[in-house]
Amino acid sequence: MQLADAKNQFVAAWGSFGSNWGINRTMAQIHAFLLVSTQPQSTEDIMQQAQRKPRQCQHEHS
Template sequence: MKLEEAKRNFVEAWGTLGTNWGINRTMAQIHALLLVSEEPLSTDEIMEILDISRGNTNMNMRALIDWGLAERKIKLGERMEFFIGEKDIWKVAVKIISERRKREIDPLRTTLRDLKLIDDKTEKKEEYQKFIKLLDDIDKLAESTDKVADKMVSADKNWFFNSMMKLIVK
């Protein structure tokens, strides 16, 4: 396998994987392409390489920028915009985790809190308590996840790998 071929395969594989992570195929492929590109790429280059339309490229490029996984790069003297991907894979992971937290954990916890506002506390006491326990248990897990995500954002790669090492070895 040649380097170029391996890169192409990587773009495809990343596209497939993205689907499992709330990132659509094209968005993941553009991201992968930027990851393996030495130079910033223009919209036209991305369209050409991935064989997708201008609209599709534009929408997914904006989504990537919105997620903090890519940014615009203006080249002096060039009218066109170029894009570069976040190359540090640790930062990529942190960005994806933060974004998902924002979109999933926060709304989940809000919903759980609302559900606890049950007013027939006196009826079906046992059933009521079991339900509240379920909500609390889910919230506890969500809280842990949330806090770890929070810590990841402020801490760094080494902190993470050291912590994981301790966690696993013990």
């Protein structure tokens, strides 16, 4: 498994967990994206990430 694939799976899984915890799925996915990001992210980067479908989620700086 490639690092980008693992990050994508983590973001998708964290979104599912978040909805079980009473947190909006998208907010949980943004949280996961920020957790796996190695560099600061702009609002635009975060919004692009939030608009992607789970299979398309990728961290460009990997």
